[in-house]
Amino acid sequence: MKEKKIKSSAEHVIRLRGIKKLYQMGQQQVAALDGIDLDIKRGEFAALMGPSGSGKSTLMNILGCLDRPTCGSYELEGREVAHLSDDELALTRNRHIGFVFQNFNLLSRISSLDNVALPLIYAGIGARERRKRAMHFLDTVGLADRAEHMPNELSGGQRQRVAIARALVNEPEIIMADEPTGNLDTKSTREIMDIFQKLHGTGRTIILVTHEPEIAVCANRQLLVRDGVITRDEGKGVVLDVV
Amino acid sequence: MAFTALYANKLRSLLTMLGIIIGVGAVIAMVSVGMGVRSNVQESIASLGSNMLIVSPGSSNRGGPRGAAGSMQTLKYDDAKAIQAKIKNIDFVSPSVSGSYQVVNGNQNWNTSVQGVTPEYMDIKSLTVESGSFITNDNMNKRDRVAVIGATVAENLFGAENPVGRNIRVNNQPFRVIGLLESKGQSSMGQDQDDVVIIPLTTAQERMLGITYVQSVSVQVSDAMYMDQVQNDIEVLLRQRHRIIGDNEDDFHVRNLTSLMETMNQTTTMITLLLGSVAGISLIVGGIGIMNIMMVSVTERTREIGIRKALGATFNNIMMQFLIESVVIGVIGGIIGIAVGCGLSYAIAGVGGFTTVITLAPILISFTFSVGIGLLFGILPARKAARLDPIEALRYE
Known part of the structure; x- marks a missing residue:
């Protein structure tokens, strides 16, 4: 496997400061995220937990550059991305x-190979x-x-593996997995978590969103989100040594 | 990518294209019918003779009710001779009279148009004699009872026999057949050009009709550029000869076939435009069909769009994907439409007996139009797709 060069400095891949996300609900303003500070180091395997309605998904969307915070600062790879335009976010x-999504999100009309190659089209790489x-x-x-x-000729576990291959294909710094085992049986869950641990072993930064504690323990760091703030942060700073 | 998506929805893509196919096909077929009518008209006018002026007597206006055009008896053979002699840039002058008579050979008889003409008539009408000869000046001078007959007349009176040298009776007077005209077939106006008996003008005037005037004088001008000048010269000459002075009305008309042709062309252009625009409307309806289906397609593929956006597709990427799809529909629909249109136009010509003329212009225009429509009506759905919020789109079930 072609390895991405890991920068030697233990700099933070992700650095959130005072991230807030506010929604207007009628007359009231509701804060889905109410001031999040978070640093994630290169090579960390972090599990993001929390009950539904806790702001976990909102945080995940902001971390994944699918959404912009109302205020605060988000540095990805040392670059401020909190207020980029739609197209710049797409590029990021x-x-x-x-x-990696819970329901795989593969395109059903094209082969696994074409699904995996999809991000490369938008990166402008030749056929x-x-x-x-x-x-x-x-x-x-x-x-x-x-x-x-x-995709419909594959089992659930196989589909999720295709999705993981697709997440890896452009060699990104961060893998975002949103309930990746939520739709899988125990055996497939095992396989998928093995793959994530192997990836972690090769120095990838992984953020895993889950509500199952037994899945969360596979990660080195557990973050608990509740009412828009991080209430618990365990195992901070554990990074596997990369050989 | 566009082809994959279209192929995956074969039936729907085909139905979407149907609008464009019908539109383009209708434009091509309708315009070809219109062009066919136009070429028919042009041909029939050309077959009357090119660069032709026709001088005919005016209508009588002496006292109360006026007569029909041509009812005056003022136009003479001598007028024709004077035109020939005094006016420049003229190729042929052919005065003529005509009447309808019963023509008899033995126990066969036939009613037909009898034309009294001069030898120039052959050149002016571009007639060819199949066997025998045409009327000569000698026949004219002697007022000979000779006739040149058309194929239809020959068939009805003689069957398969050669009529040349045989005698027929026209209005109970014996005529010797000296020539048989080569068949010209039906004129595009639906007239049988072979149903005619041609005799010398002088014979017709004096021995048949008992008149001294002519019913019309055809003048062939040597070049189209002299038409107006020659027409003017003829008018001046005839006014002089007929002693018409001041503001008095002419007792003759000089008709110009080019103005007739222009009018006819205008009419047929209008017909073509009308047919074309009716067909064009169906093309636009087809475009709206594309927009409809693309809108449905965008809604149906919201999730796909969400996935693509999450994986890094920009606004332009998504926009292009959907635009290309609708343009491909336009292009393929346009190509099939051209084939259908050409086929339809051949079918109309074959089954309906119309003349149709397929020209390049409507093909190119309607094809460009169909591609343009694909593009135009694709923009709205494509924008809708490209503006989708990835989070919303991913959540869409």
């Missing part, structure tokens, strides 16, 4: 963030190179022999 997602890289990452998740299969 494409280059720096790989998504031949796209195929090559997509094939490489399908191989990484052990699905090279399923390259030409349509």
